[in-house]
Every structure is written in C-alpha cells, then in structure tokens.
Amino acid sequence: MNSSPTEATRRFAEIVERSATFLLSGHVNIDGDSLGSMLGMYHFLRQRGKQVRALCFEPLAERYAFLGGDGIVEVFDPAVHSDFARGADVFMMFDFSGTGRMPGLWDVVRGGRALKVCVDHHPAESLPGDLNLHVASAPATGKIVLDLIRALGGEVDRRIAEALLVAIATDTGWFRYNNTTAQVLRDAADLLGFGLDAAFIYREIYQRNEVPLIRLMGRVAASIKEELDGRFLWATIPRSLVEELGVGPFETDELLDLMRSSHAAECVALLRELTDGGVRLNLRSRGKLDVSALARRIGGGGHLHAGGATLDGPLGAAAARVVAMVKEALQPIMSAGLAGPRRTRG
Ligand SMILES: [Mn+2]
Structure with missing residues (x-):
C-alpha cells in the first residue's frame, strides 16, 4: 500500500x-x-x-x-x-x-x-x-x-x-x-x-478441455526441449499445429504445470504463436530464478514464480532469444550449486 x-x-x-x-x-x-x-x-x-x-x-x-x-x-x-x-x-x-x-x-x-x-x-x-x-x-x-x-x-x-x-x-x-x-x-x-x-x-x-486440446497438449509435451541437464525445459506451440488439430481458444496453464512437474526443472518456458504473428511467452520457476524480472526485461511482468511477455515473431527467433536469455540467467545459479535435482531421501 x-x-x-x-x-x-x-x-x-x-x-x-x-x-x-x-x-x-x-x-x-x-x-x-x-x-x-x-x-x-x-x-x-x-x-x-x-x-x-x-x-x-x-x-x-x-x-x-x-x-x-x-x-x-x-x-x-x-x-x-x-x-x-x-x-x-x-x-x-x-x-x-x-x-x-x-x-x-x-x-x-x-x-x-x-x-x-x-x-x-x-x-x-x-x-x-x-x-x-x-x-x-x-x-x-x-x-x-x-x-x-x-x-x-x-x-x-x-x-x-x-x-x-x-x-x-x-x-x-x-x-x-x-x-x-x-x-x-x-x-x-x-x-x-x-x-x-x-x-x-x-x-x-x-475440467472443460475439448479433445483437440488434449491432443495438442500431447503433441507439445512430446516436443519439449531440455537445456542445462533438464534444469530448463521449453516448448513452442506453432499456429499451424493449433489449426491442424482444430483447437479452439485455450489457455496454457495445464501444459506449463505438466512441464513444471519434471523433478529437475528449475525453469520452464512455453512460447505460443498468436494469430497476429506475435508470440506469447509464459515462464514458470521453482523460485531460484525470478522470472518476473526476466519477463520485465522483454516488456512483460509477473511474479517471482510466474512471468509472461508478448514478443515479436517469428516463433523460432523469439524462442532462440528466450532460450539464450534464460540459460544466461540460470547458469550462474546452477554453478553456485543452488539448484539441482532434489536428492532422494534416505
Ligand atoms: Mn492475481
């Protein structure tokens, strides 16, 4: 206040x-x-x-x-x-x-x-x-x-x-x-x-998903890329895939949750190609990396754990930019030994 x-x-x-x-x-x-x-x-x-x-x-x-x-x-x-x-x-x-x-x-x-x-x-x-x-x-x-x-x-x-x-x-x-x-x-x-x-x-x-959206989630999940030994996961949703599967309006929270369910991932990024040619970026973090600060650097915002921004297309160039930015921010955190796969107890 x-x-x-x-x-x-x-x-x-x-x-x-x-x-x-x-x-x-x-x-x-x-x-x-x-x-x-x-x-x-x-x-x-x-x-x-x-x-x-x-x-x-x-x-x-x-x-x-x-x-x-x-x-x-x-x-x-x-x-x-x-x-x-x-x-x-x-x-x-x-x-x-x-x-x-x-x-x-x-x-x-x-x-x-x-x-x-x-x-x-x-x-x-x-x-x-x-x-x-x-x-x-x-x-x-x-x-x-x-x-x-x-x-x-x-x-x-x-x-x-x-x-x-x-x-x-x-x-x-x-x-x-x-x-x-x-x-x-x-x-x-x-x-x-x-x-x-x-x-x-x-x-x-x-619980309102249409079957085409569930299919889309499957296809996107199958395309997830791993960086930094799986500490950073990212994926893209091309417009052509959305059209091919006949998906109506949708939100990406469930896909982000699915990606974030990986035991090693410290940060996940999902880039969605919009109808106007722009790209919507959503970032999620386990908390070591402040993704709202990252998002603000490219004109977006959010919380420590969740951030977003809208970027210019094309999708591939936007993804390359985001991947480079996240890796650069995450690498020092990992080298400092602050982030890593959680050990099994016992
Ligand atoms: Mn709120």
Whole structure:
C-alpha cells in the first residue's frame, strides 16, 4: 500500500462513504483473480447502494459463467462507456497496475474526474492510482478485496464468497503453489462456509478441455526441449499445429504445470504463436530464478514464480532469444550449486 495498510484501508473507507458512482475494470485476458476480485467488490458496492459498472476487454470465458458475471461484466466499448467512465466518482482496477492492460480505457479514465484506485498484488516499480491498495505479500488480489470488505464491515454473502474463492483458488493453483499459507486455507474455509461446492467450482474452471486440446497438449509435451541437464525445459506451440488439430481458444496453464512437474526443472518456458504473428511467452520457476524480472526485461511482468511477455515473431527467433536469455540467467545459479535435482531421501 502507499502508506500503511490500515491507513490505505481507512482512506478507501472514506472514498466509499462519499462516492456514488464506481467504474471497475479487470485486465485484458481476464483471469480468475482479476474477475473474482472485481465481482466481489462489485457486489459489496451494490450492497452499499452504489451505482457500479464492471468492465473487461473480451467476452468472459465459459469457465467463469457459473459466477453469474455475464449479466454484470460488460465488454468495454468506448461508444457505450466513455461518458460513464469520464463522469464516475471512482475508478478501480483489479489485479494489475500496468495501464496498457486496459486497451483504450485508461485514456478515457485519465481525462475524467474519477479518483483512481489500484488494487493489486503484483510486484511493481510504480503504481498508477491516487490510492494504491497494493499488497505484494497477498496470495491474490481477491484476498485484498476480502480484507477490505471485512475491514469496512461489509456482509460477505454467497456471491461475494464464490467470487473471492475463485480469485484466491485460481491464483494459488487450487491451493498448490507456495503462496498457499495457513491463512489462505482459513480464508478459503470461511468462504466455503457460505454453502459453496468446491468440487463443482473446480470442475467448472479446470475440467472443460475439448479433445483437440488434449491432443495438442500431447503433441507439445512430446516436443519439449531440455537445456542445462533438464534444469530448463521449453516448448513452442506453432499456429499451424493449433489449426491442424482444430483447437479452439485455450489457455496454457495445464501444459506449463505438466512441464513444471519434471523433478529437475528449475525453469520452464512455453512460447505460443498468436494469430497476429506475435508470440506469447509464459515462464514458470521453482523460485531460484525470478522470472518476473526476466519477463520485465522483454516488456512483460509477473511474479517471482510466474512471468509472461508478448514478443515479436517469428516463433523460432523469439524462442532462440528466450532460450539464450534464460540459460544466461540460470547458469550462474546452477554453478553456485543452488539448484539441482532434489536428492532422494534416505
Ligand atoms: Mn492475481
């Protein structure tokens, strides 16, 4: 937060008290945390009788349809939303601080009268808000929102609980990543207590694969390259393969998880050729290598353990650049004996 967390929370409470209209925004390619934290705040503000609109930048994925966000979250359209954006009392952004990740919207908001509030947990060198509710230690932006609602004496109801559980569960990899603390599980237990069905939510979000995508994962897995004795694994997803197999829109988290399941891999990289000829890079690390720092060097960002960036094509050249960069960063860590295959116990 900009000052102390309690001071920032107090300022937010004042802002909610005196403001009537709120515009909320997720980031482009919205994920479970950005959407869940935004919807949690939406329902809380509506409880308080505020006028609220929530925006994203593409139709919501089917995996999040059960959250009921479809009738609430609107796809940003300058012709429809610019007047509201310019006239709103408060603008809030969830789970990101880079103003480039809300195409077209920041230019409208910046020129308007709204007080800007950034709610985020990603490491950032500078924050764009007039108030920044920034908690880098939070496991998810949804956790920041949960604490705000609690601090402001809001009533968590089933819809808020479901939205915030999705935010926290997705950002912790369904409670498997190392941001899963005892407090995370206590919060999740509280939220589940509102009558949520964890197995149903898991199925809705994670078990929606079409067979062509499973085939794609097989083909990509078969093509994985090993560097530095398997400490670094990487693979590419050419557009031609996606077309050949007839794969619809998809996310790459499962493939990254599969690659990261290797016992020796300290870092994995997946490069996906986009329809516009660009290349989306996703990096994952076990923690010795800060992949968000690497991603920032090439115009991206992320966390210590997960980073991403969009590069210029062609795919082969982008891959060569990334492989060279990761090897150069990983080599000294390995030579220092800090990373290596974990020994079998006994
Ligand atoms: Mn997040």
